Amino acid sequence: MEFSSRMRQKLARLAGDRREVYPHSLQFYLEPPTESISLVEFESLAIDRLKLLKVVENLGVSYVRNTDSYKTKLESELRKLKFPYRALAEDDYEARRKDHISHFILRLAYCQSEDLRRWFIQQEMDLFRYRFNQLTDSLMQKFLEHANLSFEAISEDLKNELASELCASTPGLTLPKMKEQMFYKVGLADAVDLFRTRRVFIKDGFAYVPFKEIDAIVLNNYRTKLSKALALTARSLPSIQSDERLQPLLNHLSHSYVGPDYSVQKNTGKISLDQIDALSVKSFPLCMRQLHRALRDNHHLRHGGRMQYGLFLKGIGLTLEQALEFWKKEFIRGKVDADKFDKGYAYSIRHNYGKEGKRTDYTPYSCMKIIMSNPPSQGDYHGCPFRHSDPELLKQKLQSYKIPPSGITQILELVKGMHFQLACQKYFELTHDVDDIGFSLNHPNQYFTESQRLLSGGREVKKEFSNSGNFQQKNNSQESMNSNSTPTTSNTEADAELEGLEAYFTED
Numbered sequence: 001m002e003f004s005s006r007m008r009q010k011l012a013r014l015a016g017d018r019r020e021v022y023p024h025s026l027q028f029y030l031e032p033p034t035e036s037i038s039l040v041e042f043e044s045l046a047i048d049r050l051k052l053l054k055v056v057e058n059l060g061v062s063y064v065r066n067t068d069s070y071k072t073k074l075e076s077e078l079r080k081l082k083f084p085y086r087a088l089a090e091d092d093y094e095a096r097r098k099d100h101i102s103h104f105i106l107r108l109a110y111c112q113s114e115d116l117r118r119w120f121i122q123q124e125m126d127l128f129r130y131r132f133n134q135l136t137d138s139l140m141q142k143f144l145e146h147a148n149l150s151f152e153a154i155s156e157d158l159k160n161e162l163a164s165e166l167c168a169s170t171p172g173l174t175l176p177k178m179k180e181q182m183f184y185k186v187g188l189a190d191a192v193d194l195f196r197t198r199r200v201f202i203k204d205g206f207a208y209v210p211f212k213e214i215d216a217i218v219l220n221n222y223r224t225k226l227s228k229a230l231a232l233t234a235r236s237l238p239s240i241q242s243d244e245r246l247q248p249l250l251n252h253l254s255h256s257y258v259g260p261d262y263s264v265q266k267n268t269g270k271i272s273l274d275q276i277d278a279l280s281v282k283s284f285p286l287c288m289r290q291l292h293r294a295l296r297d298n299h300h301l302r303h304g305g306r307m308q309y310g311l312f313l314k315g316i317g318l319t320l321e322q323a324l325e326f327w328k329k330e331f332i333r334g335k336v337d338a339d340k341f342d343k344g345y346a347y348s349i350r351h352n353y354g355k356e357g358k359r360t361d362y363t364p365y366s367c368m369k370i371i372m373s374n375p376p377s378q379g380d381y382h383g384c385p386f387r388h389s390d391p392e393l394l395k396q397k398l399q400s401y402k403i404p405p406s407g408i409t410q411i412l413e414l415v416k417g418m419h420f421q422l423a424c425q426k427y428f429e430l431t432h433d434v435d436d437i438g439f440s441l442n443h444p445n446q447y448f449t450e451s452q453r454l455l456s457g458g459r460e461v462k463k464e465f466s467n468s469g470n471f472q473q474k475n476n477s478q479e480s481m482n483s484n485s486t487p488t489t490s491n492t493e494a495d496a497e498l499e500g501l502e503a504y505f506t507e508d
Contacts, residue, residue, distance in 0.1 A: 024139075025084040
């Protein structure tokens with residue numbers, strides 16, 4: 001295709017304008033975007049970035065940061081989601097625009113509480129660290145100038161004068177390498193992280209930072225700016241909350257689940273009520289296993305527990321008729337008679353299945369919804385055990401489920417770091433005897449589906465389950481056999497019933 005001279009000039013001018021908007025692939029996000037976008041694009045950009053930050057969170061625990069495997073995986077995700085990952089790419093205006101706008105949208109969504117702000121800062125910091133370290137030395141220098149971080153480089157004479165101190169204070173630096181390395185004189189306040197870990201030479205209130213360590217200074221600066229920006233954004237929330245178009249979207253994003261929809265399952269009606277006790281031991285996540293145990297013990301659950309567990313059971317395949325029978329049988333074992341159940345509880349079950357009220361077909365709760373909303377109070381059993389349980393009680397529960405001590409320690413460390421979904425992933429690995437589950441866990445029904453696939457041989461495992469005597473069911477046989485409502489069937493019969501179900505979940 002040929003262009004006229006005037007058209008070529010116009011295209012060149014447009015390309016120049018675009019380069020001025022985003023001169024670098026990396027930025028501190030100091031200026032908010034000013035263009036108008038549709039609500040559809042608003043949500044799409046935000047969800048793409050949220051997916052990326054979830055991957056960053058998962059990789060940060062699963063891999064050692066800055067290793068080759070970590071970089072390869074993260075680059076792959078950046079490429080798939082069309083975020084800028086090559087600093088020298090010339091035609092990446094759209095990627096840079098997406099990066100810019102999506103950051104500010106999530107900033108609005110994640111400024112609403114201290115926990116949300118802390119999570120957002122950590123993931124954005126990890127993402128920024130990776131992208132900064134991908135820059136060449138010359139591009140790093142250009143970025144520092146663009147971000148007004150032009151630190152004073154020390155002279156060769158001063159570097160030679162301080163040679164022995166610089167080598168002694170900087171890990172991994174030899175005299176020949178020191179002569180090739182550029183050093184910067186940085187205020188101590190900007191080099192706190194390096195000073196704390198004893199990685200720089202300090203003199204007269206200044207840190208002498210080698211160029212290879214400058215990322216710590218940049219990250220500290222970015223953290224400070226982002227933290228202040230989130231605090232300022234939080235102050236403006238009242239004006240945003242008055243916008244009835246934006247507020248529901250922002251609330252949804254901060255509790256957002258970005259995986260498959262489990263409201264409609266192909267396995268509807270494939271599960272019998274007699275299988276639920278065995279399935280709760282083998283394939284339920286800890287939150288649902290806890291609810292099932294409480295229901296069997298107390299013959300009752302409060303509203304929050306009924307909603308969370310009832311929608312989960314709907315998602316794994318219970319029909320409306322099965323759900324009504326399941327809940328009614330259990331409740332009348334307690335203090336609720338059949339008439340009271342029909343009048344007080346059956347309506348809400350039909351409502352969850354879209355048969356009453358607004359006829360909404362309700363979706364099973366995602367991990368984020370369970371973690372972030374409606375925390376349990378005294379006498380409740382819903383919520384996320386990794387988020388809402390006392391660590392000592394959680395430890396006792398894991399011990400009762402025969403989780404090995406080393407595994408319990410790993411889970412509690414993840415809980416301490418507020419990585420609740422990753423703690424659940426570790427629980428999956430330990431209860432299914434696998435090294436790496438190979439997916440990011442975001443939904444209780446995803447846990448169930450992946451468990452069934454694994455138990456049926458759909459995934460590679462460390463040990464054969466047949467050799468370990470169905471290890472998890474054996475370890476917890478007392479739990480399921482002691483239930484008042486569990487049918488008195490043999491383990492062989494229960495396994496036979498489950499074989500067909502497990503095979504079903506391997507079908508496409």
